[in-house]
Amino acid sequence: MKTILKTVDLKMTYQLGKVSVNALRGINLEVKEGEFVAIMGPSGCGKSTLLHILGAMLKPSSGQVLIDGEDISKMNEAARTEVRRRKIGFVFQKFNLFPTLTTEGNIKLAENIRRNGASKTSAKRDEILKLLNLEKRLHHKPIEMSGGEQQRVAIARALVSSPAIILADEPTGNLDSENSQIVLNMLQKLNQQLGQTIIMITHNSEAAAVAQQTVYMKDGQIVQ
Amino acid sequence: MMDNSLVATNVRQRPLRTLISVVGVALGVVLIVLVVGLSRGMLKEQGRRNSNVGAEIIFRRPGAVSFTSNFGLSLPIQYAQRLSTIEGIENVSPVGQYLKPSDQGFGAELIDGIEYESYAKVSNIRIVKGKSFSTGNEVIVDPTYVKNRKVKLGDSIELFGKKFTITGIYEPEIGSRIKMNLSLMQSILNAQDRATFVLVKCKTNFTEQNVAAEINQQLPGNQLLFVRDLQELYEKGSSALNTFLSVIIVISIVISTLVIMLAMYTTITERTREIGILKSLGAPKRFIIVTIEKEALLISLLGIVFGYVVALAGRFLITYYTPLFIDIETKWMLVAGLCGIVSGFFGALYPALRAANQDPIKAISYE
């Protein structure tokens, strides 16, 4: 299968005044198209930093990040923005929906940002909404929905532009176990039915169990 | 990549903030429309009244900066007799003008001192009610004065610290609204045999140009104004007035810009996280700038419309309850609107650029 994401000796050093924090110390990771990878590890080991770099939100100090064969590690801000728009779908722990917009509004806004000239039919959107069981929540605003529902909207929003990779940073971290299970099942379904590549950070080994592969990190390195 | 959903919902989300910014922009619009309208309206009205005179030429001493600022009695009245001997002149009438601080607290009021007999010959003045003033403390006024001040024949008004009785109402509206005996004005102002200007009426078979040329030859160095140019002169206004109006425009732009800037700055700080979300979705800087600019322009637009409504209502109230004239011209409405748009655009520019240049990770993790 095709390699969709690859990092080569990826390093990230944060500069905090005179102190430098080595958040990533040489990450070599390869993810194939259609894989569901979980990342686990203790707090502060660099999981979010890695995810931000993979999602083109952050420029690494050194090393390479290849997405779909394209090296994004040396790109400037504008080019990275473009990569995010075309290739990446983020799902955050805190849902991060626009509070003033309904489910439909949140999804349409993402569609509008991500549409590259050609206007897509709403068929894809309908399929996603059905899969995530959100058809009856189209006209609800975030505060009118449960955490589980909000997270499903966030997943739908990440999916509408058919990103190469979904990057999820503790997507169940703010959910009770019941809603966590629902969201995890949905992610699994997306992976299995649509072949969606997913990389998910989690603290929970039960959550990691829905992935096909789990990567363990410690002190900015992959340990296994 | 056009998306207006955030623009509309954000404006509605914070009604108080929106209202305050709308009022801020409206204030600027009202300021321009009313101040410009008032100053131009008053001048235009003055010009209109002056051009109602039947005479064709106004003769006055040199040295006045503009027509509107030559008050006071400085012209020796002998000039009137001298002028009447010039060929082509049918009649002349000396007029004294006195600028009295208004007792209504705004602006000032002009009083004409005239010789009724000669004045009637150079103008179309006639008494429509009562009779003309005598040599005592008496005045005649025009119908607008009667209406605005709610006075009637026989009432007293105070001029030069004395009581004057209204003995008559004249028409049409010419020059100042209050007219009194010229020699009485001269003695009160201690300016015997002096006037402010002389009205000159030409004979029908002489053109005003020819008469003016003749006057210039015989009495060189004086100022001659053609009555038919007066309206235009007044409408152009003085350079001091135009400077004043420019200052008003600048002040209004500054007010509106600051209000918008403050509102949008608060907004982007409050919505830092949302800006982070936009960035995570891959929205380019342009998208963020355009979204914030659109919101500011929508607020400006609401402010402009609100400002127009307030200005029009204001004009109605002011002209109804005071003797002031406000002339609202389309041109100045457009200028005021443009100022609102400019303020909206520039007020939002710094907040928009700041938002667009935020670090995506910091923005999205903003609490």
Ligand SMILES: Nc1ncnc2c1ncn2[C@@H]1O[C@H](COP(=O)(O)OP(=O)(O)OP(=O)(O)O)[C@@H](O)[C@H]1O
């Ligand atoms: N912007 C930053 N500036 C300086 N140091 C940072 C910054 N972001 C993260 N770090 C540091 O880098 C290290 C890795 O942080 P990161 O957030 O990637 O960890 P994490 O594995 O996601 O932790 P958690 O499980 O708690 O979310 C930590 O030591 C953290 O303090």
Ligand SMILES: [Mg+2]
């Ligand atoms: Mg983290």
